[in-house]
Amino acid sequence: MSGPHKTGFAVVGGGIVGASVAYGLAARGESVTLFDEGDIAFRAARGNLGNVWVQGKGVGLPAYADLTRLAAKGWDDFARELGAESGLDLHFRRPGAFFFCFSEDELERRGKMLSDLEAGAMVPSGFEIMDNAGIRKLLPEVGPAVAGATFCSDDGTTNPFHLLRALVTVFERRGDYRPRHSVESVSPDGSGFRVRTPQGEWLSDRVILTAGLGNRELAPALNLSAPIRPVRGQILVTEKLKPFLRYGISFIRQSVEGGVIFGESSEEAGLDDRTTPQVIQATAKRAVAALPLLAGAQVVRSWAALRVMSPDGMPIYAESADYPGAFLVTVHSGVTLAPFHAGPLAAALSAGWLESSWQPFSSDRFRVPAS
Amino acid sequence: MFRRLELEEFDTSFSFEGRPVSAREGENLAAALLRAGITALRRTPRSGGARGPYCMMGVCFECLVTVDGEPNRQACLETVRGGMIVEPQAGAPEIGR
Numbered sequence: 011m012s013g014p015h016k017t018g019f020a021v022v023g024g025g026i027v028g029a030s031v032a033y034g035l036a037a038r039g040e041s042v043t044l045f046d047e048g049d050i051a052f053r054a055a056r057g058n059l060g061n062v063w064v065q066g067k068g069v070g071l072p073a074y075a076d077l078t079r080l081a082a083k084g085w086d087d088f089a090r091e092l093g094a095e096s097g098l099d100l101h102f103r104r105p106g107a108f109f110f111c112f113s114e115d116e117l118e119r120r121g122k123m124l125s126d127l128e129a130g131a132m133v134p135s136g137f138e139i140m141d142n143a144g145i146r147k148l149l150p151e152v153g154p155a156v157a158g159a160t161f162c163s164d165d166g167t168t169n170p171f172h173l174l175r176a177l178v179t180v181f182e183r184r185g186d187y188r189p190r191h192s193v194e195s196v197s198p199d200g201s202g203f204r205v206r207t208p209q210g211e212w213l214s215d216r217v218i219l220t221a222g223l224g225n226r227e228l229a230p231a232l233n234l235s236a237p238i239r240p241v242r243g244q245i246l247v248t249e250k251l252k253p254f255l256r257y258g259i260s261f262i263r264q265s266v267e268g269g270v271i272f273g274e275s276s277e278e279a280g281l282d283d284r285t286t287p288q289v290i291q292a293t294a295k296r297a298v299a300a301l302p303l304l305a306g307a308q309v310v311r312s313w314a315a316l317r318v319m320s321p322d323g324m325p326i327y328a329e330s331a332d333y334p335g336a337f338l339v340t341v342h343s344g345v346t347l348a349p350f351h352a353g354p355l356a357a358a359l360s361a362g363w364l365e366s367s368w369q370p371f372s373s374d375r376f377r378v379p380a381s
Numbered sequence: 382m383f384r385r386l387e388l389e390e391f392d393t394s395f396s397f398e399g400r401p402v403s404a405r406e407g408e409n410l411a412a413a414l415l416r417a418g419i420t421a422l423r424r425t426p427r428s429g430g431a432r433g434p435y436c437m438m439g440v441c442f443e444c445l446v447t448v449d450g451e452p453n454r455q456a457c458l459e460t461v462r463g464g465m466i467v468e469p470q471a472g473a474p475e476i477g478r
Contacts, residue, residue, distance in 0.1 A: 249453045251473050251476045252472070252475045254475070254476060254477070267427065268473040303477035306477060308453060
């Protein structure tokens with residue numbers, strides 16, 4: 011085998027997060043190699059619902075509320091530019107979306123939570139609270155079991171497959187895309203890093219870990235902390251139907267092609283990404299309670315996928331204190347945050363460091379002080 | 382293009398797009414349509430292109446038809462019943478109507 015390859019940035023992980031960062035770095039003229047394990051990876055990128063979602067995010071961490079809001083507001087331009095560059099339609103739509111509450115109590119708590127969140131955030135994102143009759147005016151298909159909803163016009167949807175493909179398509183023109191390259195280890199090497207794969211080794215000036223759940227194995231060698239865990243979600247999709255759903259609902263969306271996709275479960279199931287009859291049944295019942303006409307739709311597929319979850323559900327953006335140039339990027343909202351990862355985050359990584367404003371997103375927040 | 386291996390003896394009929402199709406009670410609907418020379422069973426929701434039976438085992442969803450008013454039935458998983466009314470599936474069906 012010849013000596014190690016050389017690259018400026020090694021981006022380890024080719025899901026939506028890694029592809030967004032690599033796309034953003036390459037657009038800034040950086041030399042980038044993107045390592046993608048391939049279709050055997052868990053790939054939250056392929057299993058998710060496809061929501062661009064703002065409502066309710068950032069409770070307890072206003073910086074995350076602001077980050078989410080800026081990223082979501084950037085989606086129109088992002089979808090237009092990436093769509094034009096790639097020649098692919100990302101199917102981004104933003105008619106606004108409801109979060110349905112099934113009791114008065116839940117609606118009241120939800121309204122209070124969103125009000126508090128709005129008060130703490132610097133970037134505004136308005137919302138409305140409405141009862142069943144209010145929803146019905148916009149969405150006549152709503153079921154009587156729905157007590158009310160919060161509605162936010164910043165929420166939208168996209169096609170996550172098209173998003174990932176578009177990012178990789180454009181990246182490949184400027185950078186080095188390595189599909190089916192599973193990274194076995196990353197270690198410090200002189201002032202840079204050594205990336206090992208079964209197909210050979212790379213020496214990089216900087217390394218960005220964007221490997222989702224795989225970050226757990228890779229981070230320790232760089233003295234980075236990745237306290238993340240898999241949280242399973244189960245999703246169903248119906249046959250293609252004529253478009254009828256004019257707005258998003260937090261756990262239900264109709265794709266541009268016509269299939270209705272729904273799922274809302276959260277389970278601690280380790281790395282088991284199979285579906286279970288109990289959750290599939292409960293999910294279908296909940297969807298029919300929300301939109302009774304769905305009882306007449308045939309479900310054609312179901313699947314499960316694993317969210318990449320930090321202890322507080324919010325992103326970790328961190329640089330290794332011991333090995334400068336090694337970064338960890340792990341989030342569970344890779345779709346919503348894609349414009350941010352390709353934009354401001356890529357710019358910061360290109361400049362070479364995360365300034366103090368990034369501190370709220372460091373994994374230091376999970377460190378229990380020694381007593 | 383398609384024919385039965387054994388002697389063709391039809392004992393019933395159904396209609397496709399208003400036109401009678403001879404068949405055997407209990408045979409596979411997609412097979413009966415193919416044998417009658419009918420290969421385009423639906424139009425796609427996106428482009429309006431013609432599609433017909435492909436996998437013949439329930440996974441490709443190319444053979445969708447409306448059977449007795451119920452849309453999106455997979456012809457390859459349907460059994461012929463005398464007198465059934467089969468219509469091509471034009472695009473995606475409307476729900477709740």
